[in-house]
Amino acid sequence: MTSSSQYAAIGVHDSIWTGRRVRLRGLEPKEWQRFRDNDLNTTSQRLGDRVHPPRSNAGYEKWALEQSTRPSSDEMWLVIADINDDRPVGSICTNRLDPTSGVFWYGVGIFREEQRRGYATEAIRIVQRYMFGERRYTKCQAEVHGDNAPSLGLHQSLGFVMEGRLRKAVFHESGHQDLIIFGMTVDEFRNLR
Template sequence: MSSSQYAAIGVHDSIWTGRRVRLRGLEPKEWPRFRDNDLNTTNQRHGDRVHPPRSDASYERWAAEQAVRTESDELWLVIADVNDDRPVGSIRTLRADPTAGLFWYGVAIFKEEQRRGYASEAIRIVQRYMFGERRYTKCQAEVFGDNAASLGLHQSLGFVLEGRLRKASFREGSRQDIVIFGMTIEEFRNLR
């Protein structure tokens, strides 16, 4: 669907759409874009960890499963450029605990799409949904201690540094710290 078709049906009035990005489900045919991103070792290290190579059939199966996921508070969404709807990354919520009112999230932007404001807007959209629609009261994120870009992003978004797990991750042959950031619903509201 083109950006003009989205505008015609009012998608720009959606909670899932910002100035730069639209969060949406994965279309099964988009699996090659995510496979290609996974071929970049640096992207894998910054997003999670280096995974062994997978077959195209495995990616196709994964994409088909993502495309039909049922609604829950543990989301996995494509970050798409609002102008042409091409995938530029993904964002997910995890460890969502409605009783405690706490959710975590992870965001990954394809290497060639970084530094364009996609991650910050996607994070804000997810926070707006989880705080405003799902009644969560706190958002947390883990960042690898050597990922200067992600550390800076979270600081610029107003997240509070809550702690550092020393040498809690192993990457590139050495131990890395994990930095924990948090933001309460009150802090989120005060930013607007």
């Protein structure tokens, strides 16, 4: 592991990918176990997406290797690492990119034991700063399951606007849930400062 003092010595704190609490970075292949262990939490899987079938250790190792060697593009999957000890605390991705209209979507997930520490807030802001400021996108969107109260509160506190509700659009153990669509324009983002 690299310590925060080592990062300071190499200027990482001057990076667009580094905040006060987190650093966004690529996955190291050896970190597959941390993500496997997180995937064992069914509640976390439901709140983020859906429950996925178990994967073998070899499957996780292959996935981690593929993630770690993925070519650079606007469609990213990044580790959210604690700035103090570089341990993974979650991940954030961009997807459904539409450069013509300037819209991108993102998803964020924080490991259960790491939640409520400001990691997601900072990671989202870093990705927005990059996509709006460096890649010229003009709108950021996210989907949140209607029963995910923490994520609904997070998006409201960040200044996202609830733009729509797809009724009974997702299903998991507790039944059908609404899917809430949040959006933020580049102008709204700039006005937050």
